[in-house]
Amino acid sequence: MRRSLRSWLWRVPIDQEIDEELALHIEMRTRELVGRGMEPKAARKLAIERLGDMTRLKREMADLGRKRDREMRVTLWLEELRDDVKFAFRQLKNSPAFTLVAVLTLALGIGANSAIFALVDATLRRPLPYGQPDRLVTIWEKGETTPRGYASPPNMLDWNTRSRTFEKIAGFTPNVGQMAMAGADGTPETVSRQWVTAGIFDVLGVKPILGRTFSAEDEAKRANVIVMSESFWRTRYNADPNIVGREIRLDGSLWTLLGIVPKDFELLGQTSMWAMRPFVNMPPRARGAYMLQVVGRMKPGAEIEAAEADLRAVADGLAQEFPQTNKGRSVVLEPMRDSMIGSDLKLTSMLFLGVVGFVLLVCCANVANLLLARATVRTRELAMRSALGAGRMRIIRQLVTESVVLSLVGGALGVAIGAAILSAAPSLIPQGLLPPTVTLAFDVRVVSFCAGAALLVGLLFGVIPAWKATEFSSAEVIGADSRTTTGGGGTLRGLLVMGEVATAVLLLFGAGLLLRTLLAVESFDRGYRAESVLSMLVDPLGSKYPTPESLQQFFDQVEAEIMAVSGVKAVGWTSSVPLGPDQLDGYSFDIVGDPPLPENQRPNLNYQVASPGYFSALDLPIVAGRAFDSRDTRDAVPVCIINEAFARTYFPGRSPIGRQIAIRLTDAPQDKPKVREIVGVARQVKGRPDEPKDLVQYYAPMAQDLADDIYLVVRPRSGRADAFASAVRAAIGRVDKEQLVSLGHVMTLEDIAWDVTGRHRFRAVLVMAFAALALLLAMVGVFGLLAYSVQQRMRDFCVRRALGATTNDVLRLVVGNAVRVIVTGAVIGLVLSALLGRLIVTMLFGVQPLDLTTFAIVTIVVAITAALSIAGPAWRAAHIDPAVVLRSK
């Protein structure tokens, strides 16, 4: 130890130090002066005088002295820390097995936490990538039946001009569509395009990196203008700046490319370009077409409540002005961030955070257990230190330093594990679960989270064992026979393991519920057979097939050509595929002959165009009446097929076949309803399994309602549907020799369904993995506890055996304690599960939070794993040879 440090340890208070020093000085000087012949009194006076202003001098010295002491304390502390850290590393190196297990446990816990933290940070905390995002709100139009619906363009325009709390309001279509353009090699390719209104870039505050965005003049001129995403511009045009301002042919007409915007804008929809949809001089019925998702930028300082009140007043005014379309309609506001992230994702993030938090706690408990066990082994070493003069706090500090070093090493490894998880994450996370701007990045925040977590964890699992380890009387320990050093903290270790078991049970139970949800979702009967149907979006260019007849002819030819492909069983056409995009909603109808329903109580219909082959291609049974056939031509009587929910709801107890329904596209009175005769009832198609209620749906024959964006569905006789993709493309190519058809969304219906169940699968798999990890750790804990106590009580057992106890008696002793710990832990875990189960009720489907099957399965799983972890130590205890053990020590 350095001299200055020793002097620090024996330091006197600073004022006394100064007084003594100066007194000595004066004394010595006085003696010197007296020695030179001065009179003692005068000598003393002179000596004092020569020191100058005594008060000031003392103050100055005291000041300097205090600073010196403070710095010295820091230096000392740092030096001790350095020594402790060095010592800690030496200790860890001396027990590699312990170190390996502890570091790996911590690394797993911290790694999992860091990955989940990245997810939570991205979804819950990061603001939208726009300027002043707090001022952005999503504005939903509220109707009688739709609490949060899209807005009609004229309403949006009126909100924009009449509101006082908004700087600007703009909108976009939620679905991303397709356009055909000439590809780089001259062949047509499909690009994704999203419709937006002119002001959208201003509202979001997105600045183009090149060129400009849409202006009011563009809209007034109804110009064909587009803005391109940076990534598409880079890949397709090699970031050529000259492309800006040029015209591009899309879907057969010319569009001017105004500018390039950075990729943050893709939040609205993952698309290559945004096309301006001008809304000027719209007919009155346009007020009933709800097609825009609307966002607004509030004026600085405006609160969302005030903005909502403001817009409500505007909506009320519109309802009075346009009662036919707007009566009973209002608005709902929501921070844009909330509407973009979605409550489901938020909940999922919270769930994961909770789960990994528990896993980390189990990790901590396990390492704490290891430390407690180790501390008993080290009791003699610690007692020796204590006897040599180290205070209890000093020893605790050193032990805690060891655990923090341990956790920091674990944390460093955890960062690596977290980074690995995150780099694999994009392929593991189902598409559509995360909005495009939510990017999982391993950044400074995640690393600092890891560091913080590691430190906290080190303290958490280090302090209690250190405290326990120093509860001894050194004389007793050193004096004692080494054989009788029994471990303190046995109860504590039991409690820790109990907590681990409880946590593992809780996580297993949650995982069980989510797994049962996944099974329910997957085995769910959708009403059609999805396994082997190929679907693709076919979009012939308008100019090539100008009349409905020529278009119909084209579709017929394609159908015939594909049917001729060997192995194809059925071919059909439809406006939308189950679970797919492009669903047509919001149509209302009256039943001809029944009294009309009041305007705002008219039911909402989901409407689908289908060819005769559609039903056989999807194996969708017609339960009453007939399917479409060649009779249902363009000029024949308009017909339709309704689904089971339709029949059940509107024709209870009577046959719908032969009845007529009058369908309106909007609520506007000038919109003439289309009368169709019901010829059949189709089996109910369940879209999403977790759909709250059955969709009321009707199908119209394709020949009578032709659209040029249509899905082709192909069912092969056998084998995988995606194997037919190229044969089908070739067949289309034979009909469409000039290749003017754009194809998109080529996938099997199963893929689509898989995407829909993706989030359930993701949640179930992830929570299951974490629960398994927790269970493993808990069982390692049980094993450790038991193995240790067997080790400790070996002599005890031997004496018992020698005194006549049977193997069974010993086994009962060993197992009894472990079983008590496990059963108590499991019961606590099950009680917690019952209490916490309802927190995830919104993520469940087809299973209740208090599911008895899950309770039973979890109990069985825990029982089996517990038996496995108990078996080893118990076997060892049962096979003691008393003679060997007693002699060995």
Add this chain to the structure above:
Amino acid sequence: MTTPPKTPNALLHGALDALILKTLAKGPSHGYAVARSIEEATGDAVLVEEGSLYPALYRLERRGWVEAEWGTSELGRRAKLYRLTDTGRVQLEAEMATWRRFSAGVSKVLFST
């Protein structure tokens, strides 16, 4: 009217540190002994201003150039002894080099003809 020349030690304020270090290089001693030994060594030409000696010692201690411990004085009383540290020794070398350059420069100007 001419102002009297400044007392050497006021002029040599910066040199006090160097003188203390040099003195302590001979061995540990307490504050008075440091002052006395400087006075003796310079033939009383440099009067150590005692008001600045102790703060200087404290400053040097804070910088780690000297360290203090309790010892016994010639009078048999407890005395605070200062001792040069290794870094203090290095510092002394540096101070001496600086001083050599400085005094050579000043002399060159003052005594040039």
